[in-house]
Amino acid sequence: MTLSRELRAFSIRIGHEFSNPELLRRALTHPSISSPTRPDNQRLEFLGDRVLGLVMAEALLRADEAASEGQLAPRFNALVRKESCADMARSIDLGEVLKLGRSEMLSGGRRKDALLADAMEAVIAAVYLDAGFDAAREMVLRLWGTRIATVKEDARDAKTALQEWAQARGQTPPVYVERDRSGPPHAPVFTIEVQLSDGICAQASAGSKRQAEQKAAQLLLDRLEGQI
Template identity: 45%
Template sequence: MGLKRPTGDELARAIAERTGHVFSDLRLLETALTHSSAVRAVANNERLEFLGDRVLGLIVADMLFRQFPDASEGEIAPRFNALVDARTCAQVGVELELDRFVRADAALKARMRGSGGNYLADAVEALIAAIYLDGGLEAARGFVLRLWQPRIHTVVAKPPNPKSELQEWAARIGDARPEYIIDRREGPDHEPVFTVSVRLAGFEPASGTGGSRRSAEEAAASAMLRREGVWEAQEGAP
């Protein structure tokens, strides 16, 4: 059984240790960390997520504008897109251990454990909005810069398309084409989780999960590419 999720002052102290911001409005903090899937929740973080996405975008755009004064829009736009991407937000959520503090459906959290998941990305954006509303733009800026500035030199080449790469690899080694099959669809309509397997003649199937059919297919293709050593040899994929 996991540790009990902290609330009230205990939650505020834990979040302050991770963000550097001490909340005056604890209800705002609780709302930021309440996912729409949470049972019996009076309010959830969807509106805060909407605002936080825009606050994050403003701060990151300003950071890049100042950091790269001679770069063209075409040079900084891909970096911006990578920094505000949901995957980056989910990574930040993992670093902050927000899974310990987010109130969400237990089954949803269990399915996403270890991969970050959309609910953590949502929580990070909502937390940014909550800090902004509670302490102003500079408080939000301090939080974002501390966690996003170290990522500013992250490789921004367009990420590989695993489905396309799997299809190209399959064509090089034979005539078979990858086939994707939905094994399961779980979760509520607003937060579905798909499990998809990819099958290729002559190879064991590989599976992946995601919040959409497309993302699950990409995860399955990635799993096969890694298992067969294609990305390690050719792409340096983790």
């Protein structure tokens, strides 16, 4: 059984030619369109999450031999979290080849972080099962290369840093308030305001509350540190 033109193009984008094309088809099949004869990608997602974790743990140890576990842990989390996997999926246009049921397609499933992240992990597992760990590692390191190189900066948790800033100055923890929610139900945009007890505040918008909170916290930190 051969791949369709769009799946062959996708294989080229990830840099892997499948000996067993069915693995790729399964990795791209969301539960909303699965059937007894068309398995979904959930089991592959479970495996791919573990393969990704091992690749990243190994890469971080090699990249910084002097780093402690306390330094490595936030870097690891920054590389494997769902948002990072979804970003990687978008970079290779995974959403365009994701197989979805009608309801998920109508609700914007091809743009949802959770669906993209799960499918990205499933694709990693598909490569692992098709050609082994070395092939999966090579693909992951190629796709995540820039993020690995800059992860020391990316791993900074802005909300934690802002809370530590406030506590060091005798203030209560920052408060996060949802100021607005716009956009269609399947692709909302949240505007969050972070407030300090001394009245200083900042706002930011993003596609999830978590991301908006982090952006608002980082914006306020930058202001406090005189960076902008």
